[in-house]
Amino acid sequence: MKQFVVVLCAGGLLTGLIGYDTPASGQVAGDNAPVMLELPPGYRDWPLIAVAHEEGKLNDLRAILGNEIAIKAARAGTLPYPDGTIIARLAWDYHPLEESKEAFGNAQSFVAVTPKNGVQFMVKDARKYASTGGWGYIEFDDGKPSSKAMPSACFACHTTVKSRDFVFNRYAP
């Protein structure tokens, strides 16, 4: 299905979210050191790459945002993504929109409410992250690097889309 505008940032990151234990120390250790210590400034204002809805345990509405390098490459379909690309995945809990229910007579509108499942990033540096396909992976929970989503776990799932430079999402026109 070539026309798919695939929006999920993270198969591996999803797996990490579902199945990973937090180390007893609460610290990320060794080669799992976070690729960033702070949220990228202004990331919430980055342009939108795509949107998605996740069922199952994740059960959220989500958006994929990209920095300038990312949005340019995503829009053009450039592969591999250039170094400097940063892709962000935001997700929210969702609920029926009461006002819409009034208007339509049934709950047909479901809207994002509160942040959920962390904020996840893929950072491209072909040399630095050569062992994980050229991408560094990180999740932030409450603004701080999480110990849950580790590069190796993320990468394991992202290999599913190796032919797309390990990126699940595609630009939603």
Place this chain on the structure above:
Amino acid sequence: MKQFVVVLCAGGLLTGLIGYDTPASGQVAGDNAPVMLELPPGYRDWPLIAVAHEEGKLNDLRAILGNEIAIKAARAGTLPYPDGTIIARLAWDYHPLEESKEAFGNAQSFVAVTPKNGVQFMVKDARKYASTGGWGYIEFDDGKPSSKAMPSACFACHTTVKSRDFVFNRYAP
């Protein structure tokens, strides 16, 4: 439910999409003249206000974007929105993500594919659009103003959220 991060741009616009007939001439006439003749330059790169999923006849995944004035007001919860605010609603058809199905063993990821239900805008000018709550409404189909979504139809539904300056959506943090 005060915590709702309500994302739908358009109750009225939705109604317009579902129920409106195109005039025989194919032109928008009289007080239904379009508030813009062309898509606002760069609107696709505007920051994200919120995301939503619409069931029923609309059946889409959608994103609400805002120009600089809109995003600032939405983030701060400023009401009424200042003149110059432009809010955009984009929507897409969606499908299960095949690669995710492989990874999880079931279709749990649904991703935006092709544009659907037009691109809709609310434009704030308290004086110019005084008769419709200070907002002009317009839909673009294939890059051209649509004759379907007319100000009066949009406004009729947006009165449901008069207390929020006629805006359904709220900023998704």
